[in-house]
Amino acid sequence: MSAQVDDSIDFEEGVVIDSLMDNSNRIINAEAIVKFYEKLQQLEEKKDCKLRVVHIGDSHIQADLFTGKIRSLLQEKYGNSGLGFTFPYNLAKTNGNYFIKYTSNASFESYRNIYPDTTQPVGLSGIALYTKSKDFAIQIGVRDKNFAFHSVKLVTPNNNPVFDLATASKEIVIESSVPKNINHKIKSGESLSIIADKYNVGVTAIKKANNLRSNTIHAGKTLRIPTNEMEAKQISRTEFIPLTLQKDIASQNYYSQELINTIYLVPNEQLDTFALNGLILEKNNPGITYSAIGVNGAKASDYNKFPMFFKQLKALESSLVVISLGTNESFDKKPTEEYFEQLTEMLQHIRKENPSVEIIITTPPPSFFKRRYPNTIVADYTKKILETAIENNVAVWDMFQALGGLFSVNENYKKGLMAKDKVHYSKSGYELQGQLFFDALTVSYEQFKAVK
Numbered sequence: 001m002s003a004q005v006d007d008s009i010d011f012e013e014g015v016v017i018d019s020l021m022d023n024s025n026r027i028i029n030a031e032a033i034v035k036f037y038e039k040l041q042q043l044e045e046k047k048d049c050k051l052r053v054v055h056i057g058d059s060h061i062q063a064d065l066f067t068g069k070i071r072s073l074l075q076e077k078y079g080n081s082g083l084g085f086t087f088p089y090n091l092a093k094t095n096g097n098y099f100i101k102y103t104s105n106a107s108f109e110s111y112r113n114i115y116p117d118t119t120q121p122v123g124l125s126g127i128a129l130y131t132k133s134k135d136f137a138i139q140i141g142v143r144d145k146n147f148a149f150h151s152v153k154l155v156t157p158n159n160n161p162v163f164d165l166a167t168a169s170k171e172i173v174i175e176s177s178v179p180k181n182i183n184h185k186i187k188s189g190e191s192l193s194i195i196a197d198k199y200n201v202g203v204t205a206i207k208k209a210n211n212l213r214s215n216t217i218h219a220g221k222t223l224r225i226p227t228n229e230m231e232a233k234q235i236s237r238t239e240f241i242p243l244t245l246q247k248d249i250a251s252q253n254y255y256s257q258e259l260i261n262t263i264y265l266v267p268n269e270q271l272d273t274f275a276l277n278g279l280i281l282e283k284n285n286p287g288i289t290y291s292a293i294g295v296n297g298a299k300a301s302d303y304n305k306f307p308m309f310f311k312q313l314k315a316l317e318s319s320l321v322v323i324s325l326g327t328n329e330s331f332d333k334k335p336t337e338e339y340f341e342q343l344t345e346m347l348q349h350i351r352k353e354n355p356s357v358e359i360i361i362t363t364p365p366p367s368f369f370k371r372r373y374p375n376t377i378v379a380d381y382t383k384k385i386l387e388t389a390i391e392n393n394v395a396v397w398d399m400f401q402a403l404g405g406l407f408s409v410n411e412n413y414k415k416g417l418m419a420k421d422k423v424h425y426s427k428s429g430y431e432l433q434g435q436l437f438f439d440a441l442t443v444s445y446e447q448f449k450a451v452k
Contacts, residue, residue, distance in 0.1 A: 025436055027444035028396040029389040033358040036320045037448040043078055047286045050081045054291040054316050056303070057324035060365070061294025062089070064097035065427055066324075069434025071290035079287025083147040085316060087125040087278045088138065094127070094296065099144045100281070106136035112295055113302040113309070121157040123277035124312035126295035126303065130275035137240065138265040140279070148259040153251040153280035155315050157308060161247070162274045165254055166240035166264040178233045182225040186217050199225050240266050250315035251280065259283075277312060291316055299328045300342040303349075310349040321350055321357050324399075326364030327423065330377035340384050347392060359393075361385055363400040365433065368409045368422040379406050402436045 027033070036051075043051050053074075055067045075081075089096030092110035111120040111128040121128045142148050156162050184195060192215050196203045203215070209226040217223070245252040267274050282289055295302065300323075303309055313321075323346070329339045343361070350357060363382040367375045382400040389396045404412060412418050417429035425433065 025402045025440045027440050030395050030444045032393050032395040036358050037445050039319055049286055052289045052318045053320045054318045055322040057294045058298045058328055059296040061292050061324055062296055064292045065430035066433045067292035069431045070438055073438040074288045081285050081287035082149055082282035082289045084289035084291030085278055085280055085293055092127050092129050099147050101141045101143050104136055104138045106133050113306055114297045118305050121275040122306045123308040124155050125278040128275055132273055134267050140263045142261045148261050149281035150256050150284045151282045152254045153315055155251050155277040155312050157275050161252055162268050162271050164242040164266050164268055166242055168241050177230040180227050180229040180231040182227055184223045184225050186219050186221050188219040240264050250312050297328055300325050300346045304345050310353045313354055318357055322360045324362045326378055326381045330375055336380045336384050339381055360395045362397045365399050365403050366408050371422045374406045397437055397440050
């Protein structure tokens with residue numbers, strides 16, 4: 001990614017977007033998420049419900065460091081109702097979080113929403129994972145015991161039952177008879193005829209079994225001796241015990257009374273093509289699930305290309321959607337109006353499929369072009385998002401300002417908050433973003449309770 005400074009935007013050093021807002025870390029237009037706060041208060045006071053949030057974005061979200069911090073803080077305060085969305089990123093040969101481990105005996109094809117082929121089975125994960133192999137199993141194991149789960153939602157293209165789920169497997173042992181395999185190490189002085197007599201086989205049969213063109217053999221070599229004798233052989237294979245799935249509007253679901261730490265995903269043998277868009281793991285406990293969905297390099301326009309993404313959002317049953325995009329658009333030098341048109345289209349798609357959901361948009365974080373030039377494009381995106389928050393009925397968290405604004409990058413880099421490219425943030429930088437977002441949400445929520 002590379003771009004030059006947009007000289008058409010006039011900034012004075014130390015002054016960010018014309019002092020559009022004060023320096024407090026807060027949620028702007030919090031009136032747009034009142035229903036979320038009402039349900040959060042119910043959870044806090046009565047502890048009788050679940051509150052689900054999904055956070056959508058690019059590489060800043062796929063790594064689940066920013067969102068992981070938010071999840072940790074919210075669940076510590078209001079209760080842990082599960083991890084929420086999860087996907088086998090490692091099987092798609094990319095990065096994801098640590099909490100769930102995916103292993104498989106097979107390789108899979110994958111396709112990201114940043115690419116142009118809209119016929120690919122890209123849905124909720126933003127990354128399609130698929131195969132035509134019928135001989136595979138995916139083991140899904142909990143690395144962090146805090147995210148053991150009672151329920152699984154399986155999300156697939158068009159909600160087709162292409163997979164079976166299993167919580168247990170058994171080893172099947174089959175006994176059969178196979179030709180006995182005899183190997184003979186040639187001793188000094190032995191000939192083919194002597195060896196043939198010893199095993200009661202013909203010289204010609206030995207030569208054929210070992211691809212010999214003459215009767216010459218050498219001491220120390222090994223010969224395979226053909227024989228009509230049979231011997232018993234045990235062949236073992238793993239057989240999975242499928243679970244009964246309940247089909248919902250956007251997923252196939254399994255519920256357990258006991259906590260699950262390991263589950264298997266295996267092919268429905270009646271089908272020929274298998275594609276996965278993700279799983280949703282939850283506990284029976286009241287509390288919060290905070291789902292992170294991100295794709296490296298993604299823009300709002302990439303999500304908009306795949307209608308199945310928005311249809312499958314229903315499976316998450318989210319009260320709140322948080323959107324963090326804009327960095328990749330800025331490095332493509334997308335004009336503000338074009339970026340905002342795609343962002344607005346994304347909001348429309350979300351609301352069409354999820355009419356009651358409320359939305360927070362986070363402004364893009366500060367960054368540099370070519371490690372030297374302040375990214376004035378994301379500053380302009382930020383201004384546009386803030387100016388249109390009421391019109392679009394969205395709440396906004398101004399991450400751009402919270403992290404210091406246009407000229408903060410070098411200072412943030414010196415503090416160890418940013419990577420060397422001065423675009424991405426370090427682990428501590430993403431965790432700071434998560435802390436700041438949580439702080440802003442908490443202040444806004446407390447204000448909501450105070451005036452209610």
